[in-house]
Amino acid sequence: MAITQQSPRPERVFWTGNEAVAWAAVAAGAEIMCGYPITPQNEIMHTWVRLAHQYGLDFLQTEDELSAGFATLGGVLAGKVAFTATAGPGTVLMQEPLSMAEMMRLPVVVVVCQRGGPSTGTVIYSQQEVMLACFGGNGEGLRVVYAPATHQELYDYTIKAFRVAWKYRFPTIVLSDGYQAKMREALTVYRVEDQVRGEAYVGRPGVPGVARPPAHLRNTYNLEEELYDLLANYTTAFQEIQPRVGEWQEEDWQGAELLVVAHGVVTRAARAAVRELRGEGYPVGYFRPVTLRPFPAEVLRRWASLGGTMLVVESAAGQLRRLVAEALAGYGFRLEGLLRPGVGITPEEIVAVARGLLAAN
Amino acid sequence: MSNVKMVLAGEGGQGVQTVGEVLAEAAYNAGLEAMYLPNFGVEQRGGVSLAYVQVGEEPITAPKFRFADVVVALSHRSVARSARYVNDHTTLVYDSSGEEIDGGAVGQARRILGLPAVQVAREELSPRVFNMVILGAVWALAPAMPLQEVKRAVESHLGYKFAVQPELRELNFRAITRGRELVAARFGG
Numbered sequence: 001m002a003i004t005q006q007s008p009r010p011e012r013v014f015w016t017g018n019e020a021v022a023w024a025a026v027a028a029g030a031e032i033m034c035g036y037p038i039t040p041q042n043e044i045m046h047t048w049v050r051l052a053h054q055y056g057l058d059f060l061q062t063e064d065e066l067s068a069g070f071a072t073l074g075g076v077l078a079g080k081v082a083f084t085a086t087a088g089p090g091t092v093l094m095q096e097p098l099s100m101a102e103m104m105r106l107p108v109v110v111v112v113c114q115r116g117g118p119s120t121g122t123v124i125y126s127q128q129e130v131m132l133a134c135f136g137g138n139g140e141g142l143r144v145v146y147a148p149a150t151h152q153e154l155y156d157y158t159i160k161a162f163r164v165a166w167k168y169r170f171p172t173i174v175l176s177d178g179y180q181a182k183m184r185e186a187l188t189v190y191r192v193e194d195q196v197r198g199e200a201y202v203g204r205p206g207v208p209g210v211a212r213p214p215a216h217l218r219n220t221y222n223l224e225e226e227l228y229d230l231l232a233n234y235t236t237a238f239q240e241i242q243p244r245v246g247e248w249q250e251e252d253w254q255g256a257e258l259l260v261v262a263h264g265v266v267t268r269a270a271r272a273a274v275r276e277l278r279g280e281g282y283p284v285g286y287f288r289p290v291t292l293r294p295f296p297a298e299v300l301r302r303w304a305s306l307g308g309t310m311l312v313v314e315s316a317a318g319q320l321r322r323l324v325a326e327a328l329a330g331y332g333f334r335l336e337g338l339l340r341p342g343v344g345i346t347p348e349e350i351v352a353v354a355r356g357l358l359a360a361n
Numbered sequence: 362m363s364n365v366k367m368v369l370a371g372e373g374g375q376g377v378q379t380v381g382e383v384l385a386e387a388a389y390n391a392g393l394e395a396m397y398l399p400n401f402g403v404e405q406r407g408g409v410s411l412a413y414v415q416v417g418e419e420p421i422t423a424p425k426f427r428f429a430d431v432v433v434a435l436s437h438r439s440v441a442r443s444a445r446y447v448n449d450h451t452t453l454v455y456d457s458s459g460e461e462i463d464g465g466a467v468g469q470a471r472r473i474l475g476l477p478a479v480q481v482a483r484e485e486l487s488p489r490v491f492n493m494v495i496l497g498a499v500w501a502l503a504p505a506m507p508l509q510e511v512k513r514a515v516e517s518h519l520g521y522k523f524a525v526q527p528e529l530r531e532l533n534f535r536a537i538t539r540g541r542e543l544v545a546a547r548f549g550g
Contacts, residue, residue, distance in 0.1 A: 184397040
């Protein structure tokens with residue numbers, strides 16, 4: 001395969017998204033996956049286990065997602081490039097380890113394959129884990145969240161997630177979904193020259209306090225002011241990475257009377273709908289946050305300052321819409337939603353709703 | 362020519378996912394744009410299992426679509442479940458070996474194609490290759506792709522079974538050819 005030492009050339013493949021994620025983790029330099037099975041994430045684990053045998057990497061199946069998350073953090077503390085993957089109720093359980101990673105500024109990558117909720121919901125698909133991914137823990141949501149839309153992006157952004165996590169020391173989430181996890185399409189896979197390397201937080205050589213500073217790793221603080229000062233630093237650090245980490249895509253936003261906004265796999269339908277309407281001469285634009293956290297608000301603010309109608313399209317009852325509304329609070333524009341929690345959205349549906357809004361303008 | 366969109370629906374265990382996956386992979390092998398999206402619940406068997414397949418020369422946008430060019434529904438429940446994808450452009454394929462389908466549910470279809478796939482599999486081949494007869498039929502209704510690419514895709518999915526029982530290879534390939542013939546017989550070519 002392309003990303004191994006034996007075959008350095010990029011290669012075209014026809015894979016599921018879960019296969020793409022597992023291979024991307026290997027390409028990025030991941031050394032261990034800790035996980036607990038849950039649909040639609042399982043094939044990430046299955047593929048990783050197969051590859052782990054092949055490349056001398058490690059895998060630990062834990063008793064639940066809490067353990068999977070904490071074992072992943074243990075791996076990171078020991079200096080390993082570690083990651084986990086989960087979905088639905090598993091993403092809920094993953095919040096405690098994610099929150100600890102935020103507190104201790106541990107780099108960790110979590111791949112989330114959204115399924116229908118609440119609770120067991122469906123094993124199929126949704127975009128209902130946006131709030132969980134961005135703000136699920138007790139704390140301030142100091143996480144980077146990528147929302148890829150194609151298998152190529154799943155591969156590219158999984159690699160990027162490792163780089164970003166280990167560079168900025170914020171937990172980083174690749175927000176996939178049941179469709180992307182299980183569908184097959186073509187992508188190009190490639191080897192990565194500068195793989196991520198871990199560095200041990202604990203068990204380093206030398207006498208602590210003599211040969212090296214002691215490792216002082218805390219997730220508990222005694223004084224409220226102590227915690228406040230720490231979090232002030234963290235939130236500032238998170239705001240500072242925004243211009244470097246925040247990513248988006250747009251088409252024709254300038255002059256758009258109707259701006260269609262979507263994230264993840266739904267952007268594929270949104271973009272197709274906008275292109276169709278544009279082709280018919282309608283003043284329609286498209287915007288897509290690639291990072292849901294930090295949320296890339298700049299272009300949206302420029303558009304919103306001109307006024308117009310925004311149509312947020314998502315397979316949830318308004319989670320992306322909430323992020324948009326917060327980012328654009330105080331701007332005078334009309335905010336509409338095509339909100340279909342737990343089901344896929346087609347270009348045809350978006351075209352129909354957009355036509356209705358344009359006619360009403 | 363715009364892409365061909367297909368919905369394959371059957372009872373869990375009937376093999377529609379294999380049909381969808383193999384067809385999409387064959388199309389990819391043949392240099393076409395291809396996407397396969399499975400859709401089913403938590404059941405291991407039973408329940409209606411859907412596969413969405415898109416094949417053609419245009420880049421594929423969304424994984425789901427409103428109406429299908431081809432709907433293959435292999436059980437009564439599957440007809441009901443997939444009727445929402447039928448419009449006046451749709452070719453509806455069903456297995457005609459059993460009861461006739463409820464025409465009211467699919468009245469809009471451009472054409473309805475009953476194929477005796479179960480009967481042909483049982484009498485001429487083996488009931489086990491029923492889904493390969495269906496694969497042959499959807500291959501006939503998809504954009505042109507060479508038989509060798511279909512065989513290669515079958516090999517990549519079922520090769521492990523052929524390794525144990527080599528005679529299954531020919532049986533499966535014959536089933537695919539028969540499925541294609543069933544469609545050709547109905548459309549005179």
